[in-house]
Amino acid sequence: MSALDSIDAGHELSQRTAGKTTRMDPAHFSAGTASPVDGVQGEPDDGSIQHETFSSLTDNSLQVVEKLRHHANQLAGHLQNQQHDLDERESKLNSQIATHEQEVRAGRLTLSQEQQNLAQQQRNLEEHEQDLQRRERELDHRAKSQDQRERDLQRQSLDFANLQKDTEWVNSEQNSSLETWDQTHTLEPVSTKTVTEEAKASEIEANQAIQSQVPGDKTVDDQDHPASFEDTEKIPPVAETSTGETTSGLSNEVLQVFQPKKSAFTEQRLQRITNMLLEKKKNLQQRNMTLEKRRVTLDQLQRDITQLHKETLEMRLATEELWVRLAGRMAEEEIPLKLVELRNKLADHYRMAGIHLGHQRRELESLGATLTGQYQSLAKQRENLKQWFHQRNQEIEVHAVRLVRREQDLDRQEATYRELKEFMERERAEATANSHQVPCP
Numbered sequence: 022m023s024a025l026d027s028i029d030a031g032h033e034l035s036q037r038t039a040g041k042t043t044r045m046d047p048a049h050f051s052a053g054t055a056s057p058v059d060g061v062q063g064e065p066d067d068g069s070i071q072h073e074t075f076s077s078l079t080d081n082s083l084q085v086v087e088k089l090r091h092h093a094n095q096l097a098g099h100l101q102n103q104q105h106d107l108d109e110r111e112s113k114l115n116s117q118i119a120t121h122e123q124e125v126r127a128g129r130l131t132l133s134q135e136q137q138n139l140a141q142q143q144r145n146l147e148e149h150e151q152d153l154q155r156r157e158r159e160l161d162h163r164a165k166s167q168d169q170r171e172r173d174l175q176r177q178s179l180d181f182a183n184l185q186k187d188t189e190w191v192n193s194e195q196n197s198s199l200e201t202w203d204q205t206h207t208l209e210p211v212s213t214k215t216v217t218e219e220a221k222a223s224e225i226e227a228n229q230a231i232q233s234q235v236p237g238d239k240t241v242d243d244q245d246h247p248a249s250f251e252d253t254e255k256i257p258p259v260a261e262t263s264t265g266e267t268t269s270g271l272s273n274e275v276l277q278v279f280q281p282k283k284s285a286f287t288e289q290r291l292q293r294i295t296n297m298l299l300e301k302k303k304n305l306q307q308r309n310m311t312l313e314k315r316r317v318t319l320d321q322l323q324r325d326i327t328q329l330h331k332e333t334l335e336m337r338l339a340t341e342e343l344w345v346r347l348a349g350r351m352a353e354e355e356i357p358l359k360l361v362e363l364r365n366k367l368a369d370h371y372r373m374a375g376i377h378l379g380h381q382r383r384e385l386e387s388l389g390a391t392l393t394g395q396y397q398s399l400a401k402q403r404e405n406l407k408q409w410f411h412q413r414n415q416e417i418e419v420h421a422v423r424l425v426r427r428e429q430d431l432d433r434q435e436a437t438y439r440e441l442k443e444f445m446e447r448e449r450a451e452a453t454a455n456s457h458q459v460p461c462p
Contacts, residue, residue: 128333135326146315153308298403302396309392316385323378327371334370338363
């Protein structure tokens with residue numbers, strides 16, 4: 022402001038001087054006229070001296086004023102340029118602050134939306150877990166129903182065994198009546214008794230051989246298969262008698278009725294169990310794939326949210342630092358402390374997020390291991406059932422072959438007994454005829 026004051030003072034001085042004197046240079050004279058100064062050279066004049074002094078001072082002041090005015094104009098232009106630069110910088114800073122605020126608001130809005138999405142996914146996951154629990158309860162109910170059906174089959178097997186015992190009792194009654202009929206005949210008693218004993222001995226040996234094989238089969242079944250299968254899948258023994266025609270007929274009837282039903286029932290049961298295991302395997306595979314996809318999605322979403330939160334916090338940190346520097350509300354030595362505090366908060370947040378993410382990852386890994394164990398258990402159970410089914414088929418085939426051989430033996434014994442009976446009848450007829458031909462003494 023001193024330079025402007027000096028400029029104004031010089032300008033006012035020049036105006037006052039211009040008002041008092043009309044000429045700034047000395048007067049001009051013609052050639053024939055002598056200058057008044059020349060005429061009075063020897064006589065000093067105080068007025069002329071003062072006039073010259075004033076003129077020189079006026080010229081100097083005008084030069085100073087012009088210089089000051091020029092300098093003031095340059096200074097004003099420079100100040101205007103600086104003011105323009107400051108205005109541009111201020112507008113840029115205001116626009117940057119507005120942009121940062123918009124980005125922060127957008128980041129907060131995005132973060133809230135992501136949190137809502139995470140909450141929705143958490144609810145969906147809880148609903149899926151409830152659905153899985155409901156399915157497990159349904160599977161338990163089905164297992165209980167399967168156990169009930171197995172108990173029903175066991176009762177049916179016991180009823181069949183009782184029916185078989187009744188059949189054996191009827192056969193034994195028939196055998197006793199047949200033996201009584203044989204004992205009433207007096208012809209060839211020793212031969213008949215011998216043949217009957219041999220037939221009974223062969224029958225007893227065959228029965229003992231079959232009974233010795235049956236416990237062995239049961240032992241194998243007890244060792245290799247669960248109790249729920251060994252009770253319902255026992256092969257009831259065929260009724261064993263010592264007669265010929267009755268035993269053969271009963272064996273054929275039992276084989277014709279029981280063997281197809283037994284094979285069909287075993288195949289149906291194995292098919293149901295296989296279908297159930299395949300369905301469980303398929304459901305577990307689908308569940309494992311779904312959980313794996315969800316785990317990957319959750320991991321990616323967690324990484325995206327963490328990255329977004331990190332960028333938001335970094336932007337907030339930069340905005341706060343810029344705001345503090347512009348507002349001047351914080352001392353320079355407090356800014357590093359504030360930055361360290363914000364960085365510590367950011368590090369704590371990342372640490373907690375990492376711990377939470379690791380906990381979720383461990384839970385998903387544990388669930389995957391559980392599903393893998395269940396799948397392996399079901400696969401092992403399925404293989405055991407396959408092996409058991411093949412073994413049972415082989416045992417049934419072996420037992421069928423034994424029954425066929427026994428039937429053939431019984432047929433041969435029946436033929437032998439029939440021939441013996443015919444021979445005895447012929448002998449009896451011949452003896453009767455001879456007794457009629459012998460003359461009385």
